Amino acid sequence: MALAFLPGIGQAIYFRDKVSWQSPVPASESVTAAQARAWGGDVLWVDARPDPEFASDHIPGAVPLNEDRWNELFPQFLGTWAQGKKVVVYCSSQSCNLSRDVAVRLRKQTQPAMQNVFVLEGGWEEWLKTRR
Amino acid sequence: MKTHFFLGLFSLCLCASLRAELKWDQTVLELHPGLGDKEAVGHFKYQNIGKTPVRFKSVRTSCGCTAAQSQTEEVPPGDKGEITATFKIGDRTGTQIKTVTVETDDASHATTVLTLKSVLPEMLALNPSFVFWTAGEEAKSKTIVAKAGKDFAAKNLTVTSSNPDFLIKVEPSDSAGQWKINVQPKQTARAMAAALTIRPDFPKDAPKMFYANASVTGAPVMPPPVAKAPVPK
Numbered sequence: 001m002a003l004a005f006l007p008g009i010g011q012a013i014y015f016r017d018k019v020s021w022q023s024p025v026p027a028s029e030s031v032t033a034a035q036a037r038a039w040g041g042d043v044l045w046v047d048a049r050p051d052p053e054f055a056s057d058h059i060p061g062a063v064p065l066n067e068d069r070w071n072e073l074f075p076q077f078l079g080t081w082a083q084g085k086k087v088v089v090y091c092s093s094q095s096c097n098l099s100r101d102v103a104v105r106l107r108k109q110t111q112p113a114m115q116n117v118f119v120l121e122g123g124w125e126e127w128l129k130t131r132r
Numbered sequence: 133m134k135t136h137f138f139l140g141l142f143s144l145c146l147c148a149s150l151r152a153e154l155k156w157d158q159t160v161l162e163l164h165p166g167l168g169d170k171e172a173v174g175h176f177k178y179q180n181i182g183k184t185p186v187r188f189k190s191v192r193t194s195c196g197c198t199a200a201q202s203q204t205e206e207v208p209p210g211d212k213g214e215i216t217a218t219f220k221i222g223d224r225t226g227t228q229i230k231t232v233t234v235e236t237d238d239a240s241h242a243t244t245v246l247t248l249k250s251v252l253p254e255m256l257a258l259n260p261s262f263v264f265w266t267a268g269e270e271a272k273s274k275t276i277v278a279k280a281g282k283d284f285a286a287k288n289l290t291v292t293s294s295n296p297d298f299l300i301k302v303e304p305s306d307s308a309g310q311w312k313i314n315v316q317p318k319q320t321a322r323a324m325a326a327a328l329t330i331r332p333d334f335p336k337d338a339p340k341m342f343y344a345n346a347s348v349t350g351a352p353v354m355p356p357p358v359a360k361a362p363v364p365k
Contacts, residue, residue, distance in 0.1 A: 050196040068197065070223035071343045074261075075327050078345050083266055098195060109261040 029103065031118040033130045036088045044081055046089040048102040049124065053092065059127055065089075065102055083113070090120035090127065099123060153182035153238060154207065160247040161217075167283070167335060169221060172250040176215040176232070180207040187237045191215060194231040197222065198248065202234075217248045227251050254281020256332060261344045265320045269348075273301075273316040276344050278330065280309035286332035289313070295326035298346050315346045324348050 036043055045062035047054045054064045065077045081087070087106065091098035099119045106117050120127065161174040180186050186207045191200050200217040207213055217232050232246040256278055263274040280286045289311050291300050301314040315328070325347035331339055 053196070066222075067224045068220060068222035072223075074343070075325070075345050078262065078325065078347060081349075083264070083349055092196075096195070098197075109258070111260055113260065113262055113264055 029118055030121050031088055032121050033127050036086075036118070036120060039086055042084070042086050044085045044087050046077065046087055046099075046102065046106075047124075048089050048091045048098040049096075053124075059090070059124075062090075065106075066098065067101060067105070070105070081114070085116070087114060087117045088120050089117065090123045093123045093125040094121065096123060153180065153240065154178045154186050154236060154244070155181045156244065156246075159244060160249065162249045162251065163219075164251050165221060165253070167253050167255070167340070168338065171221055172219045172248070174217045174219070174246075174248045176217065176246045177212065178207070178214065179212045180209050182238070183209050185209065189235040189237060190233075191235075192233045193217070194233075197224075198230040198232070200232040200246075215246065217246065219248055219250050221250070221252065225252055225255075225257075253283040255284045255340065256280055256286065256330065256342050258330070258342060258344050263315050263344075263346050265317055265348045267320060267323065267348065267350055269320050271317050271320045273299075273314045274346075276313040276315065276328075277305070278311045278313055278342075280332070280334075284309075284332070284334060286334040288333045290331045290333075292329050292331075293326045293346070294329070295324060297324055298326040298328075300328065313344070317346070317348050320348045322348070323350050 036045075045059045046065045047058045047062045048066050049058075049064075050066060050068060051064065054062075054066075058064075063073075063077050063080050065073045087103075089099040089103045089106070091102075103117045103119050106114055122129075155178060157177040159176070161176065163172040163174055165172040188202050188205055188207075191202050193200050197220045198217055199220075200215055202215050203213045215232060215234060217230070219228065219230055228250045230248045230250070232248065234244045234246060235242060236244075259277050259279070261276065263276060265271065265274075278289060286309065289302055291302050291313050293300050293315075297318045299316045299318065301316075303312045303314065304310070305312055313328070313330070317324070325345065328344040328346060330342040330344060332342070333339060
């Protein structure tokens with residue numbers, strides 16, 4: 001019985017830091033496209049995808065913010081942010097983790113300024129599907 | 133009946149002995165890139181220990197920041213090879229875990245998930261890296277704490293502001309390798325912003341720069357007023 005637990009314990013110790021790709025975004029930190037749309041002008045859309053994907057197409061009004069060029073893009077993002085605005089971060093699809101990484105970094109590096117940071121469920125793919 | 137049984141058993145043994153199988157040296161790699169490194173490269177080595185060739189169907193990564201490629205499409209029995217995973221560090225910090233999903237035509241192990249764990253060097257942590265004042269707020273000083281990681285032997289920091297309307301003062305903290313960066317706007321009546329460039333004296337030959345931001349924002353976005361239900365008379 002103890003042997004059966006060994007691989008699991010080993011993995012838990014090895015990945016003691018949060019395993020981002022296995023950690024679902026808590027429900028309180030994610031938002032559906034419909035919910036975010038309902039917030040109207042109070043939303044600041046943040047595109048966490050790599051630059052070429054943002055250049056190809058993005059949610060209208062979205063600003064790029066990815067960790068490839070964080071130091072350069074973050075000040076630009078701040079230029080569009082206002083206190084009280086809800087920040088909704090998205091990446092390609094449900095399986096990508098870039099939006100979660102950007103959301104976590106935003107909350108951590110800007111606390112207590114920016115706590116209304118959400119991850120868009122399903123990402124860009126979902127937004128395209130539900131686009132009216 | 134007996135003949136059928138032995139035929140079946142023989143076929144089963146034949147299939148088992150002829151099956152393809154990729155044996156991986158490691159499916160989890162931990163990398164420790166250096167201070168100035170732009171990328172971290174992991175080599176996942178394998179060998180086909182089966183009796184038939186193995187064909188790669190797909191090699192996918194969990195993140196656009198990681199590229200993975202196989203040297204070959206097909207691995208003959210006994211051959212060795214590797215999947216190379218390249219993680220682009222960019223402006224990332226901390227421990228980064230990315231995966232590579234390999235699909236083959238090996239029915240017994242069709243999918244293998246390879247994990248690349250990149251432990252980026254602890255440099256200078258800024259907490260927070262953004263301070264702000266709302267319009268009309270008292271123009272008091274706010275503090276950014278800069279803390280050097282164990283791999284970062286900085287002794288001094290120089291901080292400059294892109295906007296002279298923000299005053300900057302750097303004080304060493306009580307603990308070694310830690311500083312307080314006090315930022316104060318000259319006014320909060322109108323919106324303004326500044327990029328703060330933080331230059332530690334480390335590494336000596338090519339000091340790394342870090343960035344923080346300060347701004348005086350416009351009036352906060354207020355939530356829409358909630359319509360009050362009429363009070364029954």
